[in-house]
Amino acid sequence: MQLLDGKLVSQAVKNSLKEKIAQLKATGSKTPHLAAILVGSNGASETYVASKVKNCEEIGFKSTLIRLDEAVSEKELMDTIEQLNKDADVDGILVQLPLPKQINEDKIISLINPKKDVDGFHPMSVGKMVQGLPTFIPATPYGIMLMLEHYKIETKGKHAVVIGRSNIVGRPISILLSRNTNPGNCTVTVCHSHTHNLKEICLQADIIVAALGRPGFLTADMVKENVVVIDVGITRVPDASKKSGFSIKGDVDFENVAPKCSYITPVPGGVGLMTIGALLMNTYNACVGE
Numbered sequence: 001m002q003l004l005d006g007k008l009v010s011q012a013v014k015n016s017l018k019e020k021i022a023q024l025k026a027t028g029s030k031t032p033h034l035a036a037i038l039v040g041s042n043g044a045s046e047t048y049v050a051s052k053v054k055n056c057e058e059i060g061f062k063s064t065l066i067r068l069d070e071a072v073s074e075k076e077l078m079d080t081i082e083q084l085n086k087d088a089d090v091d092g093i094l095v096q097l098p099l100p101k102q103i104n105e106d107k108i109i110s111l112i113n114p115k116k117d118v119d120g121f122h123p124m125s126v127g128k129m130v131q132g133l134p135t136f137i138p139a140t141p142y143g144i145m146l147m148l149e150h151y152k153i154e155t156k157g158k159h160a161v162v163i164g165r166s167n168i169v170g171r172p173i174s175i176l177l178s179r180n181t182n183p184g185n186c187t188v189t190v191c192h193s194h195t196h197n198l199k200e201i202c203l204q205a206d207i208i209v210a211a212l213g214r215p216g217f218l219t220a221d222m223v224k225e226n227v228v229v230i231d232v233g234i235t236r237v238p239d240a241s242k243k244s245g246f247s248i249k250g251d252v253d254f255e256n257v258a259p260k261c262s263y264i265t266p267v268p269g270g271v272g273l274m275t276i277g278a279l280l281m282n283t284y285n286a287c288v289g290e
Ligand code: NAD
Pocket: 140, 163, 164, 165, 166, 167, 168, 169, 170, 191, 192, 193, 194, 195, 198, 211, 212, 213, 214, 232, 233, 234, 235, 271, 272, 273, 275
């Protein structure tokens, strides 16, 4: 069993971006600028946004964090996005999800200028991704693809089972894995909360992407020998031994599943770190227009 090390691969992504930033600076060109909008004070969202901003600074990107009150109106949030759309210095716009109930997420995502849509959630970005055209790929699935590429994991002709069908992870990774690309070219089965015989389907999988948000859901009796397991889950579970009062758990029963795997991602230290690396790549591309 080999661990798919998100720290190592995301560091490699960041190192290559650092070099590119040094080249931009040397030629007096504009450097990437990410604007992140955080609405309210959800603990997990605070952590994710802080980490994104910190990583931007670490590699020489400019970043702006805009904090809005939990009670902000949809109109105010829309005005903020319109301003960022117009601001020529801002290359990428990120609205941290989830948003409070009074705000329609689809409306907000659709308002972001597709050229600045570094989260890849705009319908235009999604449409291009489905057609295999160059576009921004949502950060978590993009990070998974970068990881498969880094470890040269054979995907062609393999049966990939994706558990979860969200627009953020399950749906896009199922599309990316089935495209005629490398990595890609898998036969993909998408499972969700209404899937019957999930265990039998998982037992046929060469690659499993678990993205459902249920700690320890994928157990050893659900996987065959030598499977590749990508654990996307991030759930905070109470843990009195931690200063924070919680620990982070993935969707896979790592201890018992790992011995059967050829490759597996740990949680933490796997997909989460790749998500940030992929977001930085998207922001760089938004700046240089690639
Ligand atoms: P979501 O709640 O939007 O979607 C969950 C999906 O899982 C749904 O499609 C649902 O049908 C499916 N599901 C739920 N219970 C199921 C069951 N018993 N059997 C089969 N399918 C089931 O969640 P999401 O936004 O896709 O996130 C999933 C997990 O990934 C969460 O833990 C989230 O925190 C994590 N996440 C991690 C990263 C990262 O960077 N590592 C990024 C995004 C999300």
